[in-house]
Amino acid sequence: MERCPDQEQRCKCPWCLTLSSGIGAAGKRERQSLCLLNEEVALVQILVTGGAGFIGSHLCERLIDDGEEVICLDNFFTGSRENIAHLLDSNRFELLRHDVVEPIRLEVDQIYNLACPASPIHYQFNPVKTVEANVVGTLNALRLAQQIGARILQASTSEVYGDPTVHPQTESYRGNVNPIGPRACYDEGKRVAETLMMDYHRQDGVDIRIARIFNTYGPRMDEADGRVVSNFIVQTLRGQPLTLYGSGEQTRSFCYVNDLVEGLIRLMRTEGIHEPVNLGNPHEFTIRALADEIAGICDSPRRVRYCPLPQDDPTQRRPDISRAQLLLGWTPRVELHEGLRYTIDDFRARLAADRIGSRRRAVQRHAAVNGDAAVNGAGKAAGHTRRLQDKPLTAVSENGARVSSAG
Ligand code: NAD
Numbered sequence: 001m002e003r004c005p006d007q008e009q010r011c012k013c014p015w016c017l018t019l020s021s022g023i024g025a026a027g028k029r030e031r032q033s034l035c036l037l038n039e040e041v042a043l044v045q046i047l048v049t050g051g052a053g054f055i056g057s058h059l060c061e062r063l064i065d066d067g068e069e070v071i072c073l074d075n076f077f078t079g080s081r082e083n084i085a086h087l088l089d090s091n092r093f094e095l096l097r098h099d100v101v102e103p104i105r106l107e108v109d110q111i112y113n114l115a116c117p118a119s120p121i122h123y124q125f126n127p128v129k130t131v132e133a134n135v136v137g138t139l140n141a142l143r144l145a146q147q148i149g150a151r152i153l154q155a156s157t158s159e160v161y162g163d164p165t166v167h168p169q170t171e172s173y174r175g176n177v178n179p180i181g182p183r184a185c186y187d188e189g190k191r192v193a194e195t196l197m198m199d200y201h202r203q204d205g206v207d208i209r210i211a212r213i214f215n216t217y218g219p220r221m222d223e224a225d226g227r228v229v230s231n232f233i234v235q236t237l238r239g240q241p242l243t244l245y246g247s248g249e250q251t252r253s254f255c256y257v258n259d260l261v262e263g264l265i266r267l268m269r270t271e272g273i274h275e276p277v278n279l280g281n282p283h284e285f286t287i288r289a290l291a292d293e294i295a296g297i298c299d300s301p302r303r304v305r306y307c308p309l310p311q312d313d314p315t316q317r318r319p320d321i322s323r324a325q326l327l328l329g330w331t332p333r334v335e336l337h338e339g340l341r342y343t344i345d346d347f348r349a350r351l352a353a354d355r356i357g358s359r360r361r362a363v364q365r366h367a368a369v370n371g372d373a374a375v376n377g378a379g380k381a382a383g384h385t386r387r388l389q390d391k392p393l394t395a396v397s398e399n400g401a402r403v404s405s406a407g
């Protein structure tokens with residue numbers, strides 16, 4: 001045989017001499033693979049925490065498409081095996097069931113730290129655990145990065161700006177966050193995570209990246225995460241009235257997930273950017289306009305049910321992306337109308353296949369068998385069990401089988 005059977009020559013087959021691995025002179029790990037054809041191929045191993053979630057699964061998919069080796073780590077609190085099922089056959093993809101609040105030792109070159117529930121109903125489900133995931137989880141990821149000389153990217157958020165008084169939001173704006181409100185577990189948790197990133201960089205020279213991600217949408221969003229895009233699409237497709245919180249005049253800027261993933265990867269691959277970088281689509285819409293857009297695409301009359309505005313709900317949000325444009329040459333390409341069409345098609349297909357309903361039923365079966373209090377699904381994963389069991393439960397998660405043990 002003249003060629004390595006893996007056309008990309010990055011595999012661990014007998015035709016390739018696998019992995020000379022060790023700590024190099026610069027203190028960085030050096031890994032390379034030598035194919036029998038004697039071509040040197042740089043091998044990048046990447047850890048994606050929260051890789052079975054909405055953004056994480058798209059990121060893993062893109063990295064695999066790029067020929068990288070990916071370890072996806074997740075505790076399946078809000079993520080699911082279904083999201084990454086199509087990647088399981090790849091010999092460059094590995095799945096670990098693990099909770100980031102527990103330390104883990106792995107050999108990788110890059111870490112994307114995404115593990116954290118992202119929608120308000122999910123991160124408020126067990127707020128203490130959310131703080132823990134952000135603070136202890138990020139600390140563990142940073143310690144790992146320091147030990148093995150890996151570059152680490154933190155998935156931060158526009159929520160660090162709170163209810164912003166500066167518009168659009170530049171990275172220099174320090175935010176307006178209520179430290180004791182119901183969103184604080186997420187907002188302040190992410191702010192501490194940024195602090196840890198900067199301190200590990202200044203104190204220990206860890207090679208960090210901080211992405212401040214604005215509202216992102218796309219296929220594989222969890223239909224029960226309570227976010228506005230998923231709620232409005234599912235409600236429209238089911239012929240239900242759209243739940244408009246407050247007047248609907250509050251604004252958000254919605255970024256299609258593929259654009260976001262491109263931004264994350266560019267940020268990770270670009271040398272020397274240690275300051276936070278906003279990643280989001282600067283086109284700003286009122287929530288009422290979003291409702292009109294979704295109803296229009298689905299060719300359905302818009303019916304609205306007005307609901308109270310949640311506490312501390314930001315009134316406006318739009319990223320200033322000058323820094324990303326300048327440093328990464330990155331601008332989102334997918335317009336809201338186009339991105340919503342892809343997303344609606346995905347929800348429509350899942351509803352038609354009854355995957356949404358069957359997923360919820362699977363979780364309910366799991367809850368019944370295991371005697372979980374979380375009969376509607378959330379809180380299944382270790383450590384996410386609610387501290388107070390007297391509130392209504394709204395979220396859904398998937399029963400991910402243990403593929404390999406870690407830590
Ligand atoms: P998601 O809830 O779909 O994904 C989060 C993933 O992390 C899930 O797979 C979940 O099971 C996993 N996870 C949660 N806690 C964990 C723990 N303790 N240990 C291991 N895994 C854990 O959310 P998403 O929308 O994909 O968001 C991914 C990241 O991007 C999050 O850090 C979020 O804060 C950030 N972000 C997202 C948005 C957005 O609009 N989606 C905006 C800003 C920031």
Ligand code: UDP
Nearest residue numbers: 120226227228229231243244245250287313
């Ligand atoms: N929202 C709404 N109806 C819904 C869900 C959300 O009007 O069914 C509003 C919510 O109050 C907020 C905006 O839509 O002003 C975006 O909410 P989401 O939870 O998607 O994101 P975040 O508030 O975290 O930006």
